[in-house]
Amino acid sequence: MRTALVIGTGLIGTSAALALAGRGVRVHLADHDPDRARTAAALGAGTDAEPAGQVDLAIVAVPPARVADTLAGAMRRGAARGYLDVASVKGGPRRALTALGCDLSRYIGTHPMAGRERSGPLAASADLFEGRPWVLTPTPGPDGGTDTEVLNLALELVALCRAVPVVMDADAHDRAVALVSHTPQLVSSMVAARLRDADETAVRLCGQGIRDVTRIAASDPGMWLDILSANPGPVADVLAEIAADLADTVRSLRALESASEDERGGGAAGIEDVLRRGNAGRDRVPGKHGAAPATYEVVAVYIGDQPGELARIFADAGRAGINIEDVRIEHATGQQAGLIQLMVEPRSAEGLTEALRERGWSIRR
Template structure:
């Protein structure tokens, strides 16, 4: 049987042809697998098919693996319906952002041993099949979360999908996964939304002072409220526990600020600084001290390309880039994050090419 080998040969069915589902379909097609498409919206299936992501499923098709990629509130019912209709050897996974709730929804199902949850840590601010890309998952972590009744063969097949899509499988239990995403995604999203909410009624004079800091802190708050309310609501227990910790530290911050307790405030800020240092570096390596090299860039076509070309010629690797715009002049301030030990080398190289840097 195909399932017992752990080798993914197809067909792969995608249930839900939005951004994630269609991207998985495109990655499978890139690898030469047959892909079957299912969606409650026939326009999405037509669009995904037109992009080369696969073909509509027919009643005679028997997929080896089904990927359920529907909104969080619909996951439990969709997984159950898929297991009900699946062949005796078909493995089912889902790509939802929460893992304990879908597993609980199918507990006791006679085919639960062939269900293995998963969650790719990838996406964009866009949605729908037209935003999909076969390269969306390249190099990204992808949690694989088998429940206690899942067979090893089913888990291996889902891991094979992850590798085929170019991602890195990260094995976790469903509960561990939910605690992890509460800490690294769900609570940060809520905090960003709370901070962004203080800007909604602000005067134009106040907002004119906005810089990269407020944009960095609030960026993820621009996500779809309907989607994120489902995601966060589906992980209520883990999120509420972390919010309680945050509330305790917020109370300490209020006391320190209102009581002019500089030592207490510095302690809270140092604790936050330690948290930023705990975030892994790129490719999962240990974090390195970084420094931003700030460069003034005229807001004209071709200037960014020229800056990146000069930075590349310096031999210093750029780890990250941010751009802020001068509200009074057609100039941008570009921050090039590099390993701290090589920041001065980059500054000297750029200045020798006529760029203005700021320390």
């Protein structure tokens, strides 16, 4: 791949352009808002000048509702040898392209499983996709199916962005992201919405749990309305199952208020069931580098909110010869301090604890 055209210079489009430009591909940038394309170009993502001729690959990074029309327009003017989109839904755009009479042999639907709460070119990063799954949904069939050259261009894009290719059926992809991406966004927003009118004393009690649950509720509503409007059925199916669990859980909690010992026992069993099913589901979430979930020991350390503290604790762990597998920080409300949780292999926990104590760190049991 020598040349590429990125149509849509938001977070995903600009991030892909930055990755390609950084690896020697000449990238042309286009956007319905010329200022966004100029911003992306100023960041080093390419040039906002039109290509002189046909490019190798056109990457359409626009909202799902605009994918088909944008692709069709690029195909009509022969903008590229191959075309792909990076929208978060795949079945709808393909069906719309078919209805428009487009040549699907020159197209492949893709979806990089990466993102941030912020949007726009200023939020972009060349390493956004590193190590993340990038779904490819080639059109099946010997007649009109995705051409091998186009598939290879898509695979090259994934490699240049240092992502991990995953091949799926388009509709299976849409059902999957409804569960692992779209529904979590709505649930996070629903929980966060409870805080809007909550008493200030309750809000001041917010800890790491509510921060974790509501993190993605900071996402752009307009962007998510576009996504959810393109995949409403599968998301509604998952929410209906969650609604059934919620109804059962409400009944179980009400039963715990009952004067009847039998009803309280049934309520407790219902709560325990949903918690244990949650444990089982959480255990299936892939761990570090996509491997099977690992069990780590947590070494919790008090840390001051001042420059250099994180670097110092990581350096002290490195001097002890211990690899930090993961890390989380809990911020103390109203205090210039927090709690850093260092996840390590169980056999390393005792050594790390002793090494950090020797260097003056306060360890929390």
